[in-house]
Amino acid sequence: MNPIRVLVVDDSIVVRKIVTDVLSQDPGIEVVGTAVNGKLAVGKVEQLKPDLVTMDIEMPEMNGIEAVKAIRALRSRVPIIMFSTLTERGASATLDALSAGANDYVTKPANVGSVAQSMESVREQLIPKIKALTGRLVSAGPVRASASLAPVRPAAPRTTPVEKPAILVIGSSTGGPEALAKVLPALPASLPVPVLLVQHMPPVFTRQFAQRLDRLSALRVVEAVDGTQLSPGTVHLAPGDHHLTIRTSARGNATMLTQGPPENFCRPAVDPLFRSAVDAHKGAVLAVVLTGMGSDGKLGAARIREAGGTVVVQDQATSVVWGMPGAIASAGLADEILPLDRIAETIVRRLTGPSISTAPSRFSALATGGVR
Structure with a gap:
């Protein structure tokens, strides 16, 4: 070669x-x-x-x-x-x-x-x-390119009914900023569940990225802080160098930030978030994995699907790098493998049913300038 x-x-x-x-x-x-x-x-x-x-x-x-x-x-x-x-x-x-x-x-x-x-x-x-x-x-x-992936496997048949999601968790890495700037602005302010998001990014970057996404979106987007009660309509973005997870208590679910060891060579990492979503909501979880290197999110996706949750991943044709979504697809853990422009409508359909359409997209340069 x-x-x-x-x-x-x-x-x-x-x-x-x-x-x-x-x-x-x-x-x-x-x-x-x-x-x-x-x-x-x-x-x-x-x-x-x-x-x-x-x-x-x-x-x-x-x-x-x-x-x-x-x-x-x-x-x-x-x-x-x-x-x-x-x-x-x-x-x-x-x-x-x-x-x-x-x-x-x-x-x-x-x-x-x-x-x-x-x-x-x-x-x-x-x-x-x-x-x-x-x-x-x-x-x-720490990472492997998409060329190392096994062929896509169909998702394993369900042995239990799929639960209606009570939370949306999203993971992304390389190519994620552009992808998220297309997906989040297409979601309505009336989204009925909280959203937690891990994008592999260092400190400082995550704060500015959250502010940009907030300007684009009908949803409120914030850099996550420890101890915030989770409520519909708000997206919590993991801050650089901190894992974002969910703390459960009698008062309800809240964000929890930790500086535990990196997972999949990353902090923040997607897997800790996905695991905590299952701990908090059992199978009532919708997970979305977008473009990114490596396989972060694969183990967490297995936990989500085993509990009765749903996993949606971006397809290879629209991913900058089909590492993270490809690892899930090749393991037979993806309920749907979709092009980027269909992710938002699928999120809305799975959370609210087909009667509510996605919000009009309000893309800035961040959402429109990327070229693969």
Whole structure:
């Protein structure tokens, strides 16, 4: 198999060297060029036809967001991974880049002066995402690309009646911000159950992402805080570096945040949320798993379905990476495997019945700019 051809774009010579050196150490990756700003990057995408681009955000002459828009204007579907700082400004710019059509992001090393630590950080974050977004098998590490999945298996026949859901739980990762910005705004404010959501994201990013989703949606979307009573019409997004689960008490169900060990190499992770939903509601759970790397959510989905709950996953054709939903589908745990544009109507149908239609979609750039 030919190596993955990568174009590295960054105005910092130090960062360019770190990224180039790390990628060049992997026999499955070849750095075919570098660029110091977005304008040069657009030209090199046309000239070199790389398999993937890593893109800095803040650069002179043409920044990374503008470059992503220009590349997508060429009708290029090349995967683009943004390099972002773990700051409020960096988080906001990264979400803008995702809305413009970038596929994913990694956070820059906090201290580029420590070359060894910086290289290890880049290696752990970037290489699995490069291989997943280009459909290559990841032979080692925390994630596997969709190429490693077994064929889809039909869901096992039900031995007990499906229960009407009392809660909606959603999990997503790579490609999730764009997918969620299409699904949540299409849900009505009258949704009769609480919604809990895990999107693999670091701190700062989750707060800004919740605010963006809230502006788009008829539902109220908040970054989850510990101890909030669950009620219909509110979406609780797991904050970065915290698992989101459900605490049950005589007063009712409430959010619970923990910093337990990462699961599936993630914190927040989907599986703890899914398990706690079963503990709180038995089989009265509707789970939705959208695009994402790895298999987070698979074990929790098995618990939900075993208890009598329902599991819906996004299909391969509309997923940026069909890792998480594909793992569930290949295990025979998916009640429905649907394109992204049918997820919201299915949620409404399963929660309220067919008589209530989905809300009109109010997409911003975050929902409309993505290109697979």
